[in-house]
Amino acid sequence: MLGWLLGIAVAAALLVAAWPQTFGLEQAPIVAQVVAVRMGVVGIAAVLAVLFLLLSAARRIRRFAGAVVVLLVVFMVASSGIHLSRGIDDSAVEADDGDLVVLTWNTLGDAPGAEAIAGLVRDTGADVVMLPETTIETGTEVAVLLGAEGIPFWALTTDFSNADYGALNTTLLVSAALGSYTAQPSADVGQTNTLPTVVATPDDGEGPTFVATHPVAPVPQQMRNWRADLDFVAGLCTHDASVIVGGDFNSTLDHWTSLGVGTGDIGSCVDAAGATGSGAVGSWPTWAPAWLGAQIDHVVATPDWRPVDAQVLTGYDDLGTDHRPVVVVLRPR
Incomplete structure (x- = not known):
């Protein structure tokens, strides 16, 4: 018995x-x-x-x-x-005219440095860059470096009190070719509880809303905040808006089962890596091989954008951060 x-x-x-x-x-x-x-x-x-x-x-x-x-x-x-079944494809697809290249990288408090971040943006041809744990000083320096090469970017940030601690900063870079963007006040759009999120909208009303997010990790003392953070991100992904969200979600597709709406993975947003066959490639931690790690860094988008490629980049593992960059190509439907 x-x-x-x-x-x-x-x-x-x-x-x-x-x-x-x-x-x-x-x-x-x-x-x-x-x-x-x-x-x-x-x-x-x-x-x-x-x-x-x-x-x-x-x-x-x-x-x-x-x-x-x-x-x-x-x-x-x-x-x-x-x-x-979520895919281990690491092949690259060239972006076509009209495609949007989105990059996200948790830099662990500016660890790689502005030149390395700028080099990654340049090499990937990113139009939008979500940088959790990156200060506005480093984000601005990246924008200056790229601007000097004829690739101008807007640098937007949200930070919490004691912002000297890197994790309490999140920075968003938007190519000036997409128009001017403004970060919205948390009082208007809401906010993640422990680590900051940037919600930026186009000044002329033309174009998607860009969100650089960083839900807190699901450590025992933060489980309630972690769930609330994921609910907040899901709430940004609605069918009546064009939204692209990137960052360190501190969660995998498994954690989002109850958050999807319709065919979406989190709200109405679809995870680009899962949709393009690379959802099993680990983005964290860098000390573990990609097949063993967890994919907790994501780019997701509302249904008006179709993911055509997503890659977890393993060539930057020695630059001081414990996260790998994720680069995604989105095509307007």
């Missing part, structure tokens, strides 16, 4: 770890952290499977240990399949 009860408990735990959406637990404490790093959990399951396979040599627990091995193997296949 004890063996059966333990077996049922193991099966239930593995089901929750593989697909917590079954029980609406994808944003629950512990579960949210587990599902964020699917391949890491699969690796742990593989080690446990070997351990229980060895334990099955003991006659008294052979049946129980064998059953656990089977459950772990089923879990590994299922969770790996879910992860890989």
Whole structure:
């Protein structure tokens, strides 16, 4: 009887770890952290499977240990399949005239420096750049460097008190070729709770709203704020507006199951990486290979934009930040 009860408990735990959406637990404490790093959990399951396979040599627990091995193997296949179904394509697509190139990079408090950020913008041909944890001083310096090369950008920022701490800054760069943009007051458009979000609208009313966002990480003391931050971002993505959001969402597609509206992943917005077959490429942390990490840095857009390419760039892992840049090509429908 004890063996059966333990077996049922193991099966239930593995089901929750593989697909917590079954029980609406994808944003629950512990579960949210587990599902964020699917391949890491699969690796742990593989080690446990070997351990229980060895334990099955003991006659008294052979049946129980064998059953656990089977459950772990089923879990590994299922969770790996879910992860890989989101795509590992890292090929690049050239942007056409009229396409919008969007770049996001959490710089860990200006760690790469203005020249490296400007070089990335130049190399990717980005039109819009979302930079969580980047101060306005660095953002302005990036804009100056690019302007000197004939690529002018507007630099907009939102910071919270004690802005000397890098995480309390979020900066948005918008190409001057798209027109002038203004950051809207939080009192008018709302705000994430712990780390700042920039919401910028075109001064002439022509063009999409750009959002550089940074929901807080789902650490135990911030779970309520994390959920509220994701709700806030989802609320910006409505069918009656043209909105492009990029940044460090501190969440994966799994966490958004209850937030999508219609065919959207979060609100009406569609995740570009998931839509173009690269949703399984990890953007964090840089010390882990991309196939093992979590994709928590995203660019999402309302249905008037069609994602045609998304890449997690692995060539910038040694520049001081623990996040990889994500570059996306969006095409107006």
